[in-house]
Amino acid sequence: xxxxxxxxxxxxxxxxxxxGPLYQGSIxxxxxxxxxxxxxxxxxxxxxxxxxxxxxMCNPAKQQLRFxxxxxxxxxxxxxxxxNASSPVSSSGKLKLSPSGITISAGDDVSDVxxxxxxxRTVSALRLHDSGNLVLVDKSNVSxxxxxHHPTDxxxxxxxxxxxxxxxxxxxxxxxxPGDYKMVVSESDVILEWSNGQRYWAFSSDLETRNYIPAxxxxxxxxxxxxxxxxxxxxxxxxxxxxxxxxxRFGKIDKHGxxxxxxxxxxxxxxxxxxxxxxxPTSACDLPFACSTLGVCTPGKTAKCSxxxxxxxxxTESTDCVxxxxxxxxxxxxxxxxxxxxxxxxxxxRYFDSKFQSSGISNLNITSCRLFCSNNCTCLGFYYTNSSxxxxxxxxxxxxxxFDDDDSSDTRLYIKIVPGDIQSILDNNNRAxxxxxLLPSIALVLLVIVIGLxxxxxxxxERNPKYDSSFIKxxxxxxxxxxxxxxxxxxxxxxxxxxTRFTYAKLEESTEGFSQQIGSGGFGEVFKGTLPDxxxxxxxxxxxxxxxxxxxxxxxxxxxxxxxxVNLVKLRGFCAQGSRRLLVYEFMNRSSLDRSLFNVxxxxxxxxxxxxxxxxxxxxxxxxxxTSCDNTILHCDIKPENILLHDHNGVKIADFGLAKLLRPxxxxxxxxxxxxxxxxxxxxxxxxxxxxxxxxxxxxxxxxEILHGRKNxxxxxxxxxPFAATDSGxxxxxxxxxxxxxxxxxxYFPLIALEKHEEDNYGxxxxxxxxxxxxxxxxKKMVKIALCCLHEEPYRRPSMVTVAGxxxxxxxxxxxxxxxxxxxxxxxRDVVRSLPATMAAVTVTTSNNSSDAEDVAVSYHQSAEQVxxxx
Ligand SMILES: *[C@@H]1O[C@H](CO)[C@@H](O)[C@H](O)[C@H]1NC(C)=O
Ligand SMILES: *[C@@H]1O[C@H](CO)[C@@H](O)[C@H](O)[C@H]1NC(C)=O
Ligand SMILES: *[C@@H]1O[C@H](CO)[C@@H](O)[C@H](O)[C@H]1NC(C)=O
Ligand SMILES: *[C@@H]1O[C@H](CO)[C@@H](O)[C@H](O)[C@H]1NC(C)=O
Ligand SMILES: *[C@@H]1O[C@H](CO)[C@@H](O)[C@H](O)[C@H]1NC(C)=O
Ligand SMILES: *[C@@H]1O[C@H](CO)[C@@H](O)[C@H](O)[C@H]1NC(C)=O
Ligand SMILES: *[C@@H]1O[C@H](CO)[C@@H](O)[C@H](O)[C@H]1NC(C)=O
Ligand SMILES: *[C@@H]1O[C@H](CO)[C@@H](O)[C@H](O)[C@H]1NC(C)=O
Numbered sequence: 001x002x003x004x005x006x007x008x009x010x011x012x013x014x015x016x017x018x019x020g021p022l023y024q025g026s027i028x029x030x031x032x033x034x035x036x037x038x039x040x041x042x043x044x045x046x047x048x049x050x051x052x053x054x055x056x057m058c059n060p061a062k063q064q065l066r067f068x069x070x071x072x073x074x075x076x077x078x079x080x081x082x083x084n085a086s087s088p089v090s091s092s093g094k095l096k097l098s099p100s101g102i103t104i105s106a107g108d109d110v111s112d113v114x115x116x117x118x119x120x121r122t123v124s125a126l127r128l129h130d131s132g133n134l135v136l137v138d139k140s141n142v143s144x145x146x147x148x149h150h151p152t153d154x155x156x157x158x159x160x161x162x163x164x165x166x167x168x169x170x171x172x173x174x175x176x177x178p179g180d181y182k183m184v185v186s187e188s189d190v191i192l193e194w195s196n197g198q199r200y201w202a203f204s205s206d207l208e209t210r211n212y213i214p215a216x217x218x219x220x221x222x223x224x225x226x227x228x229x230x231x232x233x234x235x236x237x238x239x240x241x242x243x244x245x246x247x248x249r250f251g252k253i254d255k256h257g258x259x260x261x262x263x264x265x266x267x268x269x270x271x272x273x274x275x276x277x278x279x280x281p282t283s284a285c286d287l288p289f290a291c292s293t294l295g296v297c298t299p300g301k302t303a304k305c306s307x308x309x310x311x312x313x314x315x316t317e318s319t320d321c322v323x324x325x326x327x328x329x330x331x332x333x334x335x336x337x338x339x340x341x342x343x344x345x346x347x348x349x350r351y352f353d354s355k356f357q358s359s360g361i362s363n364l365n366i367t368s369c370r371l372f373c374s375n376n377c378t379c380l381g382f383y384y385t386n387s388s389x390x391x392x393x394x395x396x397x398x399x400x401x402x403f404d405d406d407d408s409s410d411t412r413l414y415i416k417i418v419p420g421d422i423q424s425i426l427d428n429n430n431r432a433x434x435x436x437x438l439l440p441s442i443a444l445v446l447l448v449i450v451i452g453l454x455x456x457x458x459x460x461x462e463r464n465p466k467y468d469s470s471f472i473k474x475x476x477x478x479x480x481x482x483x484x485x486x487x488x489x490x491x492x493x494x495x496x497x498x499x500t501r502f503t504y505a506k507l508e509e510s511t512e513g514f515s516q517q518i519g520s521g522g523f524g525e526v527f528k529g530t531l532p533d534x535x536x537x538x539x540x541x542x543x544x545x546x547x548x549x550x551x552x553x554x555x556x557x558x559x560x561x562x563x564x565x566v567n568l569v570k571l572r573g574f575c576a577q578g579s580r581r582l583l584v585y586e587f588m589n590r591s592s593l594d595r596s597l598f599n600v601x602x603x604x605x606x607x608x609x610x611x612x613x614x615x616x617x618x619x620x621x622x623x624x625x626x627t628s629c630d631n632t633i634l635h636c637d638i639k640p641e642n643i644l645l646h647d648h649n650g651v652k653i654a655d656f657g658l659a660k661l662l663r664p665x666x667x668x669x670x671x672x673x674x675x676x677x678x679x680x681x682x683x684x685x686x687x688x689x690x691x692x693x694x695x696x697x698x699x700x701x702x703x704x705e706i707l708h709g710r711k712n713x714x715x716x717x718x719x720x721x722p723f724a725a726t727d728s729g730x731x732x733x734x735x736x737x738x739x740x741x742x743x744x745x746x747x748y749f750p751l752i753a754l755e756k757h758e759e760d761n762y763g764x765x766x767x768x769x770x771x772x773x774x775x776x777x778x779x780k781k782m783v784k785i786a787l788c789c790l791h792e793e794p795y796r797r798p799s800m801v802t803v804a805g806x807x808x809x810x811x812x813x814x815x816x817x818x819x820x821x822x823x824x825x826x827x828x829r830d831v832v833r834s835l836p837a838t839m840a841a842v843t844v845t846t847s848n849n850s851s852d853a854e855d856v857a858v859s860y861h862q863s864a865e866q867v868x869x870x871x
Contacts, residue, residue, distance in 0.1 A: 023782045025049045026127040028466070029099045033057060035067045035091040043067070045095075053080070055128050068176055069095055069104055069115070071134050071147055071158075076264065077516035078250050080132050080154045083174035084115030094378050097126050099531070102136060102145075107793055119144045130158045152176070154252040160184050160220040169253040180289070180397075181257035185221050190230065191356075192259055192280065194288040196396035199356035201259065201281045203230065204239065211239045223249050245276055257287050273779030288352050288399040294318040294415065296349055298403040308401060313833070323417055329382045329414035331398050340374060342414040343379070347403050351383055351394065351413050360392030369859075373416060381415040453754040473753060476571075498554060499561035500573035504580050511539050523658055528587065536587040537572055541580075550576050557583075558636065560657035563633070568642060571651040585654070589647060590652075591616075593702075594640035597709055607766070608774040610649070611706045612807070615782070617651025618643050619804035622699060625656055626692040626800045633657055634690065638698035639679045640705060682792055682823065695795035696803060700789025704753055707782050714748040750790060751824045753783055757816060787816035792823045794860030 023037075023046045035043040035057040043057040051074060058070035060079060066088035071081040087104045093114075096103050101118035108714065117136065124139040135149040148159045153170050155161055169179040180195040190203035203209055216232040224227070228251070243249070246263035254260055263279040283298035284290050291305035298304045307321035314320055323343065330340060364372070366384050369391035373379040381394040387410050394415075401413070418842035471572055487676075508514065511529035519526035524543035528535055553576050561571045575582040590596065591615060596603050600697035625633045635642075635656045642654045683690060704712055756765050762780040785806050791797045798806070798814060805811030826860060 018380055021045065022047065024051075026125040027097060028125055029097045029123055029514075031097040031126075032094055034094045035059065035087075039091075044072075046126070046128050048130045048132070050130050051129060052130050053132045055134055056083075056636070057089075057091075057127075058094070059686035060176060061487060063170075063174045064091065066175060067091055071128065071132055073132065073248075073250070074277060074401075074847055076262075076786065078154065078262075079176075079473065080156050080250065081134065081150075082152050082176050085116035085152060085170060085178060088839055089456060090175070090244050097123070099123050102126065113792075119147050131158050133159070153254075154250055155223065156251075157223050157225065157249045162220045163187050163692055165220045167251075167253050170256055172255050179255055181253050183253050183259055185218060185230075187217050188658065189218070190221055192253070192257065193358070194353075194397075196258070198288060198353040198394075198399065199352055199357055199358045200257070200288050201596060202356065203241070205355075206241060206280060209239055209241045212236075213238045215342050221253055223261070225249075241278075246277075249277075257289070285400075285402050286352065290352070291400040292321070293329070293398045294321040294401060295319050296321075296401045296403050297352075301490055305400075308349055310343060327417050327419045329380065329398065330418055340416055341416055342373075343417050345401070345413045347409060347412065348404055348406070349413065350404050352390075352399050352402055352409060354383055354392070354411055354413075356728075357385075357390060357392050360390055360393070360617050362388065362390045364389060364391040366391075370414070373414075377593075381413070381417065383411050383413045386412075387412040400432045498558045498574075499571050500584075502573050502575045502582070502584060504575050504577045504582070507539055507575055507582055507584070511538075514539075514541065523655070529584075531572075535572075536589075538585045538587050540583040540585065542582065553581060556657065563625070563657070565624040565628075567652055568624065568656060570655045588650065588652060588654075590645035590650075593643040593645060593706075596645060597640055598629060598711065599709070599769075604707045605709070605769045606767075608770055608778065612644070612778075614643065614650050614651050615703060615706055616804065617649070617652055618702070619699065619800060619807055621651070621653040622695060623800040623804050625653070626695070632692055634692060635695050635698075636690070637679075638695050643702070676716045679741055681794070683794060689794075691794055692800060693797045696789045696797045696800055697802065698784045699800070700797075701750065701785035703782060703789065707765060707767065707779065707786065708749055710749065711770055748824070753823055754787060754816075754818070757787060758818065781813050784816055787821060789813045790824070791817060791820040793820055796820050 022041055025046075027046055031643060033045045038045050041056075041569050043059070044054045044058070046055040048054065053071055053695045054074055055069070055071050057067050058069050058072060058079065059065075060070075067090060068088050069083040070079050074790050083104055088351065089104060091105060096105065099122045103116040103124060104111050106112040106114055119136065119138075121138045121142075123136050123144065125137050125461060127135045127137060129135065131148075136145040137143055145169050151159070151161060151165065151167050153167050153176075155167060161167070166182050166184040169181040170176040171179040182193050182195075184191050184193060188204075191199050192201040192866045204211070212235060213232055216236075216238045218230050218238065219233040219235070220229050221228070225245050225247060225449060227240055229240045230238045232238045242696065243261065243263065246265055248264040249261055251261045259278075259280045262355065263277045281287065283299050283302040285299045285594075291297045294308065294311060296308050298306070305319055307324075310324060311321040312324040314322055361369075361372070366386070369765050370380055370620075371494060372391065373382045373393060378392075378395055379393050380396075380398050383392050383394075384390070398415075413831065421736060507529065510531055511527040514525075514527045516528040517525050518528045518538065524541045525540065527539045527540045528536065536870055555572050557571070557576075561574075564570065570586045571583060572586055573584040575584075596605040596606050599605065622635065622638070625635060633656060637655060638653075644650075644652045644654050646652070679698040681694045683694055701712055725738065725768050751766055756762060762783055763776045765773050765783060768781045785803060789803060802811055802814075806813050
């Protein structure tokens with residue numbers, strides 16, 4: 001074992017000192033590389049013979065989440081090809097070249113392969129040519145596979161795109177995931193199309209394209225120093241578009257759907273000699289999504305967006321247009337068989353693809369055309385040209401509209417509309433015209449509710465005089481929809497199962513004006529309070545979340561409020577009044593585990609038996625969250641600060657379910673909150689799926705801290721990441737500052753635990769303050785359980801139920817898999833150290849509005865959604 005580790009380190013050392021192997025021209029099989037292994041060369045491992053191009057495990061835009069096998073033009077940093085863009089790997093993801101083929105895998109396992117090519121002939125080399133073509137060859141130099149045959153979003157001068165081939169845009173410069181736009185070389189033309197096959201540009205329609213052999217079939221498209229050409233099967237130029245002469249060109253479909261050609265005079269120059277050279281379509285308004293859904297684009301120097309008559313922008317910042325009468329687009333509604341109708345748009349507005357009329361039926365009268373669309377759920381609208389009797393359907397996704405001065409066209413555009421229900425009309429703030437109808441019925445309903453409330457209040461006073469009913473209102477009526485009448489108190493939406501609702505005034509009173517703060521953290525501050533029935537509570541005032549719609553808030557509260565387990569902190573009630581959101585929890589008088597464990601404020605050392613009980617209690621609480629509710633509830637922020645203690649061995653997990661309260665826009669808060677350093681599973685960084693095993697990883701980290709009585713890694717104070725500040729739990733007395741945290745320690749404890757495990761020397765790992773009041777066997781057991789929780793691959797970690805069983809002794813302790821823990825050595829420490837920077841970067845980028853930054857946010861939305869789980 002020791003020898004093995006020595007060799008491993010030696011290898012790593014050698015690789016790092018020599019700068020990693022960097023091959024020229026070709027690589028022979030049985031070769032493995034990852035970004036991490038070649039980090040000194042930025043992941044580059046292969047140069048083309050004259051070094052014009054290189055192949056690397058690259059991370060576009062220098063983000064740290066997604067790594068791809070790339071071919072890059074060195075001087076211009078243009079990524080001309082990448083492997084399986086929809087499934088990137090982490091920095092330790094491996095490219096393996098073997099005699100049978102080439103694979104990219106996320107980990108060591110065969111099952112982790114995200115991209116591969118296997119050949120039935122023996123591979124003898126991977127070559128990178130000076131043209132930018134990456135080729136696998138056999139021993140007689142016969143090509144088995146070429147990157148030029150599998151273009152991504154870019155092609156280079158000299159590369160042939162054969163008929164039937166296509167380029168696909170990436171969603172952004174940092175995420176190469178295929179986007180919505182394609183450039184397709186068809187038998188007759190080269191076209192740009194949107195995801196649903198709607199065309200918006202054609203090579204033949206470009207004014208400067210010259211057609212030499214009409215009616216021929218396209219065999220391939222190629223670009224060279226003098227232009228872009230389509231060739232027929234006899235390699236004769238069929239049509240051509242000449243461009244200013246240049247040595248090197250890249251053609252790319254960008255993330256907005258433009259086809260852009262950039263040209264360079266010299267290979268070595270990084271200057272783009274013609275600006276962006278060539279861009280198609282020329283008018284921004286001709287892009288499918290120039291003005292989002294149904295926005296009207298007015299061409300001009302800069303395109304302007306507006307909504308067509310009868311439509312308006314949503315109140316949010318989005319530029320989508322929706323019907324202004326409260327009904328919805330068929331596109332936004334899954335209600336297919338309800339009474340749909342069509343809204344006709346003015347003649348001077350046309351659909352972006354109407355010039356191309358991509359998908360339709362000719363010789364149909366308008367009645368049949370309309371019927372066709374009504375009866376087909378996938379149809380979102382249509383346009384009809386009276387003169388040619390052509391009917392074209394809009395499908396899958398609605399694009400933008402174009403304002404066209406020429407209103408002599410006899411093409412009419414019809415958008416399919418689903419009438420809104422009264423609720424959504426109210427939601428859309430457009431109830432004015434409905435008021436005459438609605439008012440009387442609302443008044444009646446209100447009257448009934450008021451009478452009901454008065455009756456209820458009377459009855460309760462009778463039965464239970466101790467309660468002041470203005471203080472506690474039964475939750476049945478507790479939640480109102482967000483855009484309703486300004487009056488605060490009445491027409492509330494019933495949500496069953498809500499915990500008690502408190503008014504803000506009463507909570508203010510019971511906390512003596514929020515005077516006694518007992519904690520603060522990711523969601524806001526926590527105050528001690530006393531209810532009229534003399535019970536002590538902890539009141540959490542949520543400040544960092546922005547105002548969430550009451551209905552959403554109440555729905556979540558109802559879910560959290562229904563969860564009862566002896567090891568989960570009980571939600572006593574809540575307050576949702578105006579923009580205020582407060583949560584009332586049972587009070588835990590010994591505060592959070594970190595204080596006892598890390599000995600804040602002179603607390604006595606936790607004895608071993610107590611630590612075991614805390615570990616068992618916390619694991620049971622988590623198991624309950626993971627398995628016993630209708631849907632798995634992930635905690636996502638397991639750390640000692642969120643494990644609360646009470647006299648008589650009370651152990652409860654706090655803050656569960658709160659992840660669901662975050663709105664998607666707050667994903668930046670979400671990530672920073674999740675980003676509590678040291679407890680963060682690798683999948684948060686690699687952007688893979690978040691599951692219950694993500695909590696298990698964090699729990700493993702907590703187990704090690706329980707064992708050791710110290711932080712696993714000493715944190716740098718959280719100056720830059722305000723929300724990463726830990727929740728300090730709630731106790732009497734003042735808050736301790738992070739600077740009272742224990743002694744600075746240079747080593748990374750999980751790594752030490754792994755090393756001692758390999759040496760079978762567990763005794764040294766226990767908290768020295770226990771002074772031997774624990775046996776080595778007990779330490780050994782906890783270390784093993786903790787290490788199992790830390791396995792790099794989530795599926796190798798035990799479930800929380802198994803962890804609880806192992807701690808309790810009802811399930812035999814698993815043997816940790818050292819192979820799956822090696823990542824702790826390679827980058828465990830670096831990851832932990834570099835994390836603040838990464839997280840800060842995420843925060844920064846999500847808060848500015850460039851579309852790349854949005855992508856980062858989007859990828860986290862997905863995580864957030866996964867966390868919320870299906871309901
Ligand atoms: C590569 O590995 C395979 C099996 O993994 C082995 O059969 C082959 O001999 C190796 N080739 C080289 C050149 O080392
Ligand atoms: C790329 O990855 C996806 C998801 O892992 C997979 O379905 C697809 O087959 C892969 N494509 C190739 C060419 O390997
Ligand atoms: C490298 O090779 C390419 C393709 O053969 C050629 O166009 C280019 O001029 C060469 N560059 C240098 C610096 O030799
Ligand atoms: C294959 O190509 C390489 C480089 O172009 C050359 O060095 C080698 O001799 C060729 N081998 C055969 C068998 O043709
Ligand atoms: C580009 O290709 C066309 C068509 O084959 C040819 O006529 C032209 O000379 C080429 N230009 C250059 C610079 O190679
Ligand atoms: C439209 O076409 C359908 C079927 O072709 C026919 O039944 C119907 O009468 C036509 N309607 C009109 C108004 O011409
Ligand atoms: C709806 O229309 C699309 C395209 O015209 C067609 O592919 C699909 O089969 C139709 N669906 C039904 C249920 O008719
Ligand atoms: C459509 O065309 C027909 C003749 O082809 C004509 O009679 C009719 O008035 C036209 N309808 C509209 C709305 O222009």
